[in-house]
Amino acid sequence: MSDYRMDDRSAVVEPSKPRLLEILGPGLVTGASDDDPSGIATYSQAGAQFGYIASWTLIFTYPLMVAVQMISARIGRTTGRGLAGSMVRCYPRWVGVSITVPLLVANVINLGADLGAMGDAAHLLLNGNALIYVAAFGVICVLLQVLLKYKRYVAVLKWLSLALLSYIATLFVVHVDWLNFTRGLLLPTFKGDPNYWSMIVAIFGTTISPYLFFWQASEEAEDLKEKPREERLVKHPQEAKRANMRITLDTLIGMAASNIVALAIITTTAATLNSAGATNIESSVDAAKAIEPLAGSFAKIIFATGIIGTGLLAVPVLAGSGAYAVGEAARWKVGLSREPSEAKAFYATVGLATAVGMLLNFTPIAPMKALFWSAVINGIVAVPVMVILMLIATNRKVMKQFVIGAWLKVFGWLSCVAMFAAVIGMAVTAFF
Structure with missing residues (x-):
């Protein structure tokens, strides 16, 4: 963020005009990490199996994911604590433990599949x-x-988000049926095929995922430690207008980037794999291999390069969000802005989560099977997390005068309903 023109907090201060790159932060990184290699696999499967007709879900989920991520960010900026930190101050400790431990398990499985x-x-x-x-x-x-200073680490994450551009680039080397693309994007398709509904549920679970809530809230709280002129809003309400405008823009752009890239992946695989009848895609790498004979080696290279770039972004976010959640619930000292010697348990959790995820690849466990159970755990955890998120965001004891407004309440609760419906759909398609 840009500097204030006067240092005296008691004086009337006028903020200098912020630059876009300084505004973009937790929202952009969160949105970019949503398109991790596991997410790429889901979108690739959607395009390969069903062509363009699943594209409408990305328009439908956009306002929902914007709302829930914006609420998460506002909790972090307003209270100066992450989501789990606010949760354990409002509810019994067992509530925090029952949510954060499954979250960490799901994150470990997910980052293992990403690695x-x-x-x-x-x-x-x-x-x-x-x-x-x-x-x-x-x-x-x-x-x-562990080794990078927080500001430099955040800068690295922002630059890694550029890896998403590789999937936009693939659109320029494939032949897209723009009429069917437009129809699939704007006209929701409802089919009786249970496999289709399983895919819709998977897309919902990929775009609206609990680890994203915890990460964005915690990073908003972290940023306060690095910016001495900014304080949590409950202590300095005069900062609210500027802070909320930044959060809104950051989240709108970050979630838009996430869904645009997801749309590009579905479109690329629909235009190549589905058109050629190559519908059996097990992973993101399978998609990259299958694209080569249809769209050339350049498409394969940029698709595979994108997997590595997004993975380097997503794996630290998955490990970090799990460590934030567990650490805040246990009331440890947490934060990437702290030195490892100050937050030993937090950094140990980051390292252990990554190590266990890495070791999963040396076992006979099938990554796609593990990802299924990760999705199940995330789906079960997501609904209570989102309900608690809404209750905290509307609690005046926690948020003071900064409880969320009407439109965030509407879309926040709609997100809860949509995610609950997705979980029910997942259960129905899995067992019937």
Whole structure:
């Protein structure tokens, strides 16, 4: 954020005009990390199996994910605490534990699958041993969080979000049926095929995921520690207008980037794989391999490169959000802005989560099967987390005069209903 023109907080201050790159922060990184290799696999499967007709979900979910992420960010900025930190101050400790522990388990499975996809993508591009690449990427992700100063680490995450552009680039090397694309995007399709509804549920679970709530709230709280002229809004309400405008813009752009990239992936695989009848896609790397004979080696290279870039962004976010959640629930000292010696348990959780996820790739456990159970856990955890999120955001004892307004309440509760419906859909399609 840009500096105030006067340092005396008691004086009337006028903020200088912020630059866009300074505004974009937790919202952009959160949105970019949503398109992790596991998410890429989901969107690739959607495009390969059903063509363009699943695209409408990305318009439908956009206002819902914007609302829930904006609420998460406002809780962090207003209270100076992450979501789990606010949760344990409002509810019994068992509530926080029952939510944060499953969240950490799901995150570990997810980041393990992401590391596996990154290793396979590196093998596709460079040959060599995929498991060695998995171990190398795991070590790099931990070192980024432990060794880099917070400001520099945030800058690295912002630059890594540019990896998403690779999926936009693929649209320029494939032939898109723009009429069917427009129809699929603007006209929701309802089919009796249970596999189709399983895919819709998977897209919902990928775009609206609990780890994103915890990450964005915690990073808003972290930013306050790095910006001495800013304080939590309950203590300095005069900062509210500017802070909420920044959060709104950051979240709108971050979530738009996430869904635009998801749309590009569905469109690319619909235009190539579905059109050629190649519908059996198990992972993001399978998609990259299958695209090559249809769209050329350039499409394969940028698709596989995107898997590595988004993985380097998503794996630290998955490990970090889990560590924030568990650490805040346990009332440890937490934060990437702290030195490792100040927050030993927090950094140990980051390292352990990444190590366990990495080691999953050395076991006989099938990554896609593990991801299914990760999605189940996330789906079960998401609904109570979102309900608690809404209750905190409308609680005047916590938020003071900054309880969320009418439109955020409407879309926030709609998000809860939509996610609950997705969980029911997931249960129905899994067992019937």
